[in-house]
Structures are given as structure tokens and as C-alpha cells.
Amino acid sequence: RKEVEQDPGPFNVPEGATVAFNCTYSNSASQSFFWYRQDCRKEPKLLMSVYSSGNEDGRFTAQLNRASQYISLLIRDSKLSDSATYLCVVNGGGSYIPTFGRGTSLIVHP
Amino acid sequence: DGGITQSPKYLFRKEGQNVTLSCEQNLNHDAMYWYRQDPGQGLRLIYYSQIVNDFQKGDIAEGYSVSREKKESFPLTVTSAQKNPTAFYLCASSIGLQGTQYFGAGTRLSVL
Numbered sequence: 346r347k348e349v350e351q352d353p354g355p356f357n358v359p360e361g362a363t364v365a366f367n368c369t370y371s372n373s374a375s376q377s378f379f380w381y382r383q384d385c386r387k388e389p390k391l392l393m394s395v396y397s398s399g400n401e402d403g404r405f406t407a408q409l410n411r412a413s414q415y416i417s418l419l420i421r422d423s424k425l426s427d428s429a430t431y432l433c434v435v436n437g438g439g440s441y442i443p444t445f446g447r448g449t450s451l452i453v454h455p
Numbered sequence: 456d457g458g459i460t461q462s463p464k465y466l467f468r469k470e471g472q473n474v475t476l477s478c479e480q481n482l483n484h485d486a487m488y489w490y491r492q493d494p495g496q497g498l499r500l501i502y503y504s505q506i507v508n509d510f511q512k513g514d515i516a517e518g519y520s521v522s523r524e525k526k527e528s529f530p531l532t533v534t535s536a537q538k539n540p541t542a543f544y545l546c547a548s549s550i551g552l553q554g555t556q557y558f559g560a561g562t563r564l565s566v567l
Contacts, residue, residue: 388558436553447497
């Protein structure tokens with residue numbers, strides 16, 4: 346079983362739609378979680394951290410479900426510029442190195 | 456401006472040649488990482504370093520080598536033993552292993 350799993354997609358949605366991605370992780374001791382955005386042929390950039398209480402940044406909402414061991418990213422009112430690959434990162438705590446999922450591709454069309 | 460600088464942006468390797476990718480950060484981060492990304496694939500960890508003069512192999516270290524003589528610098532050498540080096544190489548740093556990672560702009564390596 347992979348440590349961090351994401352549906353690769355692509356998720357193809359119209360502008361204005363609401364879309365959600367999940368990321369499951371296998372290490373129950375994981376302590377910190379992040380969502381990154383990666384544009385084609387560019388480096389990943391931090392989108393948001395994921396806190397136990399959930400957090401929201403404009404149209405983006407991230408949540409953590411420890412019981413079921415997944416994190417989620419919700420994008421409301423999708424824009425064309427949201428088209429990218431979204432990577433989740435899970436840190437295991439202590440000396441565990443961060444583990445990246447393979448990413449979920451989002452395509453927002455007019 | 457604080458950040459991570461990778462150079463060169465594009466690099467071409469001849470068969471049998473070793474090449475070195477540069478990664479410098481001025482964020483005062485202790486941890487640094489090298490990842491490889493193939494088209495349509497996720498990031499795979501090559502090497503990481505938690506502190507100066509110490510580094511550990513990642514998932515795909517064969518054919519690569521690194522050094523960490525200074526806190527700011529973590530160069531990656533792609534040796535001739537790496538038979539399929541064509542990829543996008545990304546360097547990252549973080550305060551510690553649990554901190555947020557920040558990435559350089561990457562180096563695209565191709566084989567001539």
C-alpha cells in the first residue's frame with residue numbers, strides 16, 4: 346500500500362464549479378499535512394497547510410479527517426487559473442521525511 | 456529576497472559524463488532535499504539532509520551523489536551510473552523535516 350495516495354484525475358470541471366480532492370495516508374502517526382499546487386513544468390508551491398480544525402483561504406478549504414486518515418481540498422467557484430496539479434504532502438513526525446502524493450490534475454474549462 | 460536558487464535551468468549530459476546541479480538557499484533552513492520528477496509522475500526523493508555534513512539516501516539514490524559542506528548549499532551530482540537521467544530535478548528546503556518545504560525553480564536535465 347502506498348503511503349500517500351491521490352486520484353490522479355484529471356478532474357475536468359466548468360468555470361464556477363465546486364470540486365473536491367481527497368488524499369489518503371497510511372501512517373496514523375502523521376503530524377503535519379500540506380497542499381501544494383504545481384503548474385505545468387514549474388516547481389510546486391505551497392497552497393495551504395491543513396490543520397486539525399480545518400482551514401479556509403478564500404475559495405479554498407482544507408480539512409483533516411484523522412479517523413479515516415485522509416485530507417481534503419475543496420475549491421469553490423473554480424477559475425480557469427485554478428487548472429494545475431494539486432499535490433498533498435504528509436509528514437510522519439520525528440525523523441520521518443515528508444511524503445508526497447502523485448498529485449491530482451484539475452482542468453477548469455470555460 | 457529569501458529563497459532557493461537552482462542552476463542551471465537546463466542542462467545537457469553526454470553519455471559517460473558526470474554533471475552537478477546546484478542548489479543554494481538563504482532561508483537559514485537546516486533541511487534540504489533533492490527530488491526527481493518524470494513527465495506525468497509525482498516527486499521521488501533522491502537524497503535529503505537534516506543538517507550540515509549529514510545526508511541520507513531517499514527512494515532512488517542509485518546513480519546520484521550529494522554533499523552538504525555548508526548549510527546554504529546542497530549540490531547533486533548525476534553520475535554516469537545513472538542510466539536514465541532525463542528528468543526535472545527539484546531542490547527544496549525546510550526548517551526541519553516537519554516544516555513547510557520551499558522549492559527552487561528546478562533544473563531540466565537531458566541526455567545528448
